Amino acid sequence: MESEKYKHIQLGKGDVGRYVLLPGDPFRTDLIARYFDEPQLVAHNREHKTWIGKLDGVPVAVTSTGMGGPSAAIAVEELIRCGADTFIRVGTAGPVRCPEDCDRYDGVIVTGSVRDEGTTVQYVPIEYPAIANRHVVEALVQAAARKGLHYAEGISQSKDSFYGELDPACSPEQARLLQRWEAWQKSGVMCSEMECAALFVVAALRGCRAGAIMNWGDMDKTIQTACDAIRLLIAAADQANG
Template sequence: MPGDSEDPNAEVQYHVAVGPGDVADAVLLPGDPDRVDKVTALWEDHEEVAHHREYRTATGTYDGAPVSVTSTGIGSPSATIAVEELARVGVETFIRVGSCGAIQPDMAVGDLVITTGAVRQEGTSDEYVREDYPATADGEVVSALVAAAERLGYDYHVGVTMSADSFYAGQGRPGFGGFEAAGSDALIEELQAANVKNVEMEAAAILTVASLYGLRAGAVCSVYANRVTGEFRTEGASRAAETASLAVKLLARMDEVKREAGVDRWHAGLTI
């Protein structure tokens, strides 16, 4: 094995610039660094602990539960770097918090999409594992996100997400000068027929890498656009952030109940 030019076992991580004790066991992962402020505005308290490149991290509490947030920038490569380095300092639960395009006609702008699994159209996860390995969300995280959305009264949809590497050609949009990638004209219709709910750019890689490492991960995104109706508004980001923050609180309680019951996995026979 060749030597590493940046030690992955160093105390302070090379890209995200956090070390042990800087972050909670659960971290929310928005893309936009500016969205960190929208997330922490929902918490009781917080402190920014690092800001390097696109990676901005804050740690605080939501309803008494420790929680952190780290922005990942756009796309799966940078999101996977965040998962890798945060895992090295002890993070065990990751929840992507973002925006997406809905591709089913009954989904309104501002609704939430809770991901159960993802189509791996991005390329980052291919560098980790064979292409037929599934990108699946952890069942406990999905349950906590659904419970949080229900408690908050937010409209939500649950199902499969497609993650692309390109905002334009990879999502069936025309490129510069009207360029169209091969197959892009049929992409959205094929995904609709497969009952895929939404399109975004990070979930598949986050879910895949977390699963490979035995960590919990999920995703909740606000619908900014409906590709069927043509509607677009930047609406609902705080709903996704609040749902994910409450989900962290519920996961902490679920973990307590599991310990009390002497079981390893949450199941329907337990209650919080």
């Protein structure tokens, strides 16, 4: 398999470097690639579109995961097999704790996720936490601070049903959905999205690093912050290697 292209992302071993940004939307990869030096579109199959390039002379990539945990897990599994080991999810989310979060913060740097989805239970029991890597979180925090941006740090809810959140009345599970939403609010969950739990769990189980930065719709600030965080991680790796 090492000499072949992996089925879903259509990339092979060595096609990407260790650092990969992960938006959900394939079209968003084009926006992110604009911040790379020497950007090159190398694959687009199904929901997975990949550009490669460089930041500070080091190979980086951006691959779209599509929507939800199953496709995100597939993308991460195959990217790891291609050589990646450090991931930053770049996406949008809805506020949970209070609607005013959209005005108070530029978004959320996710430190961990509620596993309110079905993908990760296929990997490991539900008691296993979905936690972001502390070095990736710190790089995102530093990158945002250097730009004077105000991202909250906190927990996301990773779910499977978009309309279960947006329109719970359409579901026969309305009462349970509303009750659980209230529980997330009372427990300080910052935002709701669909991929972080899968990313964090798969990365941790494979010995890799992952983090996420979410926004309410303004992608440019978030993309720039994620790219700057990659630069900080590159610099830290260079320093560690002497």
